Amino acid sequence: MKWVSERVGASDFAASASTLSLDVTRNLKMDRKISQQRVPDPDPATAWRYTQAYFEESLDKVFGVVHRPMFEARLQAHFQQENIEEDSAWYALRNTVYASGCKIVHTKEDRPNAFVEAQEKAWSYFENALSVHTDLIYMRTGLSAVQALLAMAFYTEGLGNPALEYMLVSNTLRLAQSKGLHRQPVETWNMREPEIQHRNWLFWAIYAYEKHIAYRSGRPSAIDDDDISSEIPTAVLAGSAINFDFFICVIKHAQIGSSIARELCSVKASKQTPDVIIQKAHEVERRLREWKDSIPPHLRPDLPFNQAYLPPGTHLYHIIYLHFAFYGSLIAIHSVFTYPWNVNGFTRNPTPAVREQINTSTQTVVDASRKIILATKYIDANGSWPTWLTFFYPLLGLINLFIYVLKFPNQPSAPADIALMDVVAGHFGFLEFASNSKIAFPFTGEITSLARATVKKARERVVGGPEQQMDPPAPMTLMAEPQLQQGGVESLYSMGEVRPNTSSSHNEMFNQPDNFSFLQFGGLDSMDIGLENWPSFLPSFSRVSSMAMNGLLGDEELDFIPMN
Template sequence: MTPSCTPCVNRNNECVYQQMQRRRGPGRSKMYIQALEERLSKMEAVLSQAGLPRPGAPPTRVSPSETDAASVSVFAGPPVTSGTTAGPNPSTDAQQAGFAQASTDHPMVDEAGPSIPRMSQNSSEQSDQRGSQTPAPPPRDIPEPPKQLSNKMPVFAVIASRMREVNTASYCSTFNRQVFTPRLEREEAITMLMPLYDDVIDNYPLLNFHYFVRHFEKLPEADNTFNNTSGWAYMNAVISVGTRRKSINNAFQDVCQLAWPFFKNAFSVLTELMVKGTDLLAVQAIVAMAVFMQGTTCMRTAALLSSSAARLSQSIGLHRQPCVMMSMCVQDVEARSRVFWAAYILEKEMGLNHGLDSIQDDDDIETELPSGRGDGVDVLNLRAKLAMVESSIRRRLYTAKGLRLTDDDLVKAIIDLDALLEEWRSSLPAELQPSYEPRTASPDIASDILNLHLAFFRCTMMVHWAARRHNQYPTMAVLVGTSGGFEMPYIQLSFSQKRCRMAAHATIGLFRTISTPQYADLWRILCYPLCASLTLLTDVLENPGCSRARGDLAATRSFAHFLQKFEKSEGCDLKRVLTACAFLQRTAQRAVDDAQNMMHAQNLVVNDGPGVPLIPGFNLSEDAQVLQALLGAATHPMYLVQGLMGTLPNRDQRLITRLAHLLGTPLESGKPGSPLGPQPLQPETYGFGFGQGQAGSDPTANWS
């Protein structure tokens, strides 16, 4: 039948029908509108369960976490028959328009179909630590919130306007682990690590490798130990430390390209270790990572790892005596003790060097000191006792309270802490005791003993440097040899100045007793001789006419020659360090020459007393004056050195920035590293950074 229009039928005319193209699609059906209303009613019901007050009820507060949980819990479900249909009103029209816009952007899921199941917590567990990923659920629509909710909680309006679909990755119940090396089996890891066994044990006592290696090669559960998170992290961290230690200096960067992926394997599970770690290996793995990072310029990461190790050891109760200790074997008790004290030593060392607060309270430790591993002296035991002295030095002299001590309290603290240091030194066997006397030619000192002596002399310098805060310290040089110089404050201040110089000379002298060190290990201990050099140069600039000034300069010059020889023979980059040393040496040498030449011209006797104010007509050069002011204002030279070598800010950061410019080694804005840090020791050189990569990308794609 030919279609006809009503006017043509009424007039008995032939109707010519021409079908025109529709410019508008079919309108929304009543079923569609009903489905939207049902979804809206569901959302209102869920939000009311989340704490939204009913009309007439007293107002209640809803926490952001609850509202966020409620918002992501709403998703499409089967339709529910409604008994009534809401009448048209502006509010409903606006809401329907919002839903229509959402459905235009993303087609609706058939409401009659099955609802989308939730992700099970158990389904997200990853049995393989080497990069397995949890499947994500399909996307879910986020409907527009009701107007009344948008007004009271604007966060829903922001979510609705910014996110039409929730990212599927947000529904994963765990973080995906990344692996940066080819798949590694336990037997392969042992094969790689055993050639490094002696180097790791002799040079890194904090790793306690001789106690834990048996868990990976002899015990029946060796595979389980290797495959769990803490065992995997510890093994990878030790491999990275040992591989870098074995590298020859002229191929350091090439070998580090192989060591860093293993470190990144361990670092990638740091969060899991902190949240779920419950065994000794978890703490020990973080300690190993911190030791590795101490050989780089990134001291912020090293400090983070050291504090994390201390906090985790507390979390699992290593600082307490376990109630089941009587049933534990001697070896397990010793391992527990060694792990705790390794984390303790690391944290106290970082705290004193960088001015960081301690996590572990010394008055709340029940764990006994490690007893050793057989005959001979246990270096870890000695280092733990020294770490307790380090903690006292930090607490009494370098906290905010310690920096405000009165003169009498300051002198008392210095005397007490010096007595603690001498008590520790005298407790060592005679052949291991640090000596202030110049060392003669002798065989190479062992690495662990070298670190022990450097730490002791650093403590001595930090204790006696604090005497400079005494109000009468500037007049000490004037009273030398007079009756006033024999009063108690001046005796102690003079002793502190002398002891500080002796410790600085002894620190530099230790580097005459070692053979060529490994590049990263040298960087790890370089802060000690640099601190000693700044200590001596501070005294030189304050007393350039003193008879000992040239001897102090000779000591700093000998260390600079050591670094020059190392760079030339080993092909390692120390240019920025040598640039700084050259400026310091040149400035101090000029001050000494000018002062002593003027003293000779005026027939003044060169002795241990005259400072700059006592030489008539003498003034330091401009650079020397600025340098003297910076060094004299420092909390301690160690803070200046750590700020120049690393990336961790400290109390003297303003002075560090000025000193870096004065030395000719300013850090360029926006670039990684530190003012004195060489490029091969920067983690960014080996891809250790944080970017906006694709989730789920294969980190081993570049491995052949």
């Protein structure tokens, strides 16, 4: 926030970021205790309506967490029997399906407050499931308890829900590991092949989802990849809704994402030499691009998305997921080298290789951000769609593009980039409209306005010269942009065109008590953001912060300007 506020010459961003941070992090826990009142099952007709919606329209059905024929057979028996002892796992699973289906059905109703009412009604069923959470963890259970916990985690992904998925998927994983799902069954277990396939699919669904949540939240994964012997399945069980091609793509991407976290974003990784870090970044990017090239043609995440030839069982959502996964991973790889508050050079005297990597990574991050934003027009904002789709990735693209514009406000691409930022602001505006203002993030519009004002000021300085400057220049200013086209980064260094701004007007501005000072906001503590919650506000930011703490980054700012 200090870096951005210095760039824009005002404290507007600090206030906006504080508000966004609180809006995001306050949703990581429930605002009130679980109600002690349990709502009864819906009547059979409504229950079947919710069940049908879950299995036919929910976005997580492709992971086959709940096997439809088995669930429907048990639901039929449930309504035919009375006065039977309730099984906690079945109770939780049944009510989670009700909650998901209820939200899908009622959110689509064309009437005022449909979103809010659907949320409230669905939450009452989910509270039923949460009421037996302790039983699922500590009582004797079968695989149905694992299924119930995973289904509950998927449910909390829905827009507008408390973001409980990190804790729920962690509980799911520990329970699954306690039942040996991470190990391939040996012959002495005497399991039939369908049962082995079912166990393997369930484990890899947990694996992929847990790795995704770890990346998105900036928190460490609880899975040790070296301790897995469970084989990736090669066939789908009869009656399962699993989309084989998509699920396999997700699993393989999760494995690459795990390598990114381990090789580039861990504390151990931050203690390696710059050459080793660069080498590992190249290796994991190679794997990522090979994964993208291996995606089947009907799922290939290339813009514009082709919706005309999607086979049965494949949804546009699957392609959007793979698109976001690829470009989000590129950002995760290269943000290690690009964020200006971290990247002051890997050494005090950066080598040509380090300079080249910062330049390349900067361009990769901004290109990936643009691709993420361009895909937002395909999102049909719906209350049952997951947070990562409607919130996380659009915001990730927006903020990385915002940072790029502030770093290089005189780039010819700046007006187009601001237009893309407007696209994200419009997306969030529609979310606010569709949710009856229950979901509102004015931050997106505010930082777009800040970026626009910063570009305008920078261009006025270039055109008008020092005599006509209305505001002091940013700490690092591009003074002669056209020469970049001819000589690139090295020519800028040799000519001294990229340099720190040490003008007295700049120093005076930030020394005045009436102007912005990071200390005026009391640092992070005054924002009431706990250590548990902070990493969830843009994980790739928090992960790379360890780089500066281990002596890899020096003091000399290297604001390389990438070539177009």
